[in-house]
Amino acid sequence: MIVCNAVLFRPPRQFTGMKSTRKGLREGELEKDNYERLVCSDCGKSVAKKNPPDEVYSVRTCPDCGREWKELR
Numbered sequence: 001m002i003v004c005n006a007v008l009f010r011p012p013r014q015f016t017g018m019k020s021t022r023k024g025l026r027e028g029e030l031e032k033d034n035y036e037r038l039v040c041s042d043c044g045k046s047v048a049k050k051n052p053p054d055e056v057y058s059v060r061t062c063p064d065c066g067r068e069w070k071e072l073r
Contacts, residue, residue: 018059018068018069018070019069019070020069020070020071020072021038021060021069021070021071023069024069025038028041029041029042029067029069030047030069033046038060040062040064040065040067042062042065042067043062043064043065045062045063045064047060047061047062047063047069048060048061048062048063049061049071051073056072056073057070057071057072057073058070058071058072058073059071
Protein backbone atom coordinates (compact mmCIF):
# COMPACT_ATOMS: atom_id res chain seq x y z
CA MET A 1 0.00 0.00 0.00
CA ILE A 2 1.30 3.45 -0.91
CA VAL A 3 0.27 6.68 0.85
CA CYS A 4 0.36 9.74 -1.39
CA ASN A 5 -1.21 13.05 -0.31
CA ALA A 6 -3.36 11.27 2.28
CA VAL A 7 -4.87 8.96 -0.37
CA LEU A 8 -4.29 5.24 -0.19
CA PHE A 9 -3.39 3.45 -3.41
CA ARG A 10 -3.47 -0.31 -3.40
CA PRO A 11 -1.66 -2.29 -6.07
CA PRO A 12 -3.88 -4.51 -8.24
CA ARG A 13 -4.77 -7.82 -6.62
CA GLN A 14 -2.85 -10.75 -8.04
CA PHE A 15 -4.74 -14.04 -8.07
CA THR A 16 -2.27 -16.92 -7.91
CA GLY A 17 -4.43 -19.75 -6.62
CA MET A 18 -5.11 -21.38 -9.98
CA LYS A 19 -2.75 -23.25 -12.24
CA SER A 20 -2.85 -22.75 -15.98
CA THR A 21 -4.35 -25.40 -18.26
CA ARG A 22 -0.93 -25.99 -19.83
CA LYS A 23 0.60 -26.70 -16.42
CA GLY A 24 -2.35 -28.98 -15.62
CA LEU A 25 -1.74 -30.93 -18.83
CA ARG A 26 2.00 -31.25 -18.11
CA GLU A 27 1.43 -32.42 -14.52
CA GLY A 28 -1.25 -34.94 -15.49
CA GLU A 29 -4.19 -33.16 -13.82
CA LEU A 30 -5.86 -32.62 -17.21
CA GLU A 31 -6.03 -34.79 -20.30
CA LYS A 32 -7.43 -34.37 -23.79
CA ASP A 33 -10.06 -36.74 -25.15
CA ASN A 34 -10.51 -37.94 -28.74
CA TYR A 35 -12.10 -34.62 -29.73
CA GLU A 36 -9.32 -32.51 -28.11
CA ARG A 37 -11.58 -31.44 -25.20
CA LEU A 38 -10.01 -30.94 -21.77
CA VAL A 39 -10.95 -33.66 -19.28
CA CYS A 40 -10.20 -33.81 -15.52
CA SER A 41 -7.89 -36.78 -14.86
CA ASP A 42 -9.39 -37.52 -11.43
CA CYS A 43 -13.08 -37.54 -12.46
CA GLY A 44 -12.97 -38.20 -16.20
CA LYS A 45 -15.48 -35.39 -16.81
CA SER A 46 -15.12 -32.64 -19.41
CA VAL A 47 -14.29 -29.30 -17.77
CA ALA A 48 -16.67 -26.33 -18.14
CA LYS A 49 -15.50 -22.91 -19.30
CA LYS A 50 -16.44 -19.55 -17.73
CA ASN A 51 -15.37 -16.18 -19.15
CA PRO A 52 -15.12 -13.51 -16.44
CA PRO A 53 -15.69 -10.18 -18.27
CA ASP A 54 -13.08 -8.22 -16.30
CA GLU A 55 -10.24 -10.75 -16.68
CA VAL A 56 -7.84 -11.65 -19.47
CA TYR A 57 -8.26 -15.36 -18.92
CA SER A 58 -11.03 -17.97 -18.94
CA VAL A 59 -11.64 -20.27 -16.00
CA ARG A 60 -11.98 -24.02 -16.60
CA THR A 61 -13.82 -25.85 -13.81
CA CYS A 62 -14.43 -29.55 -13.22
CA PRO A 63 -18.15 -30.05 -12.48
CA ASP A 64 -17.53 -32.99 -10.09
CA CYS A 65 -14.50 -32.12 -7.96
CA GLY A 66 -14.58 -28.31 -8.39
CA ARG A 67 -10.90 -27.91 -9.33
CA GLU A 68 -10.11 -24.85 -11.45
CA TRP A 69 -7.54 -23.93 -14.07
CA LYS A 70 -7.06 -20.67 -15.93
CA GLU A 71 -6.53 -20.33 -19.67
CA LEU A 72 -5.43 -17.19 -21.50
CA ARG A 73 -7.92 -16.06 -24.14
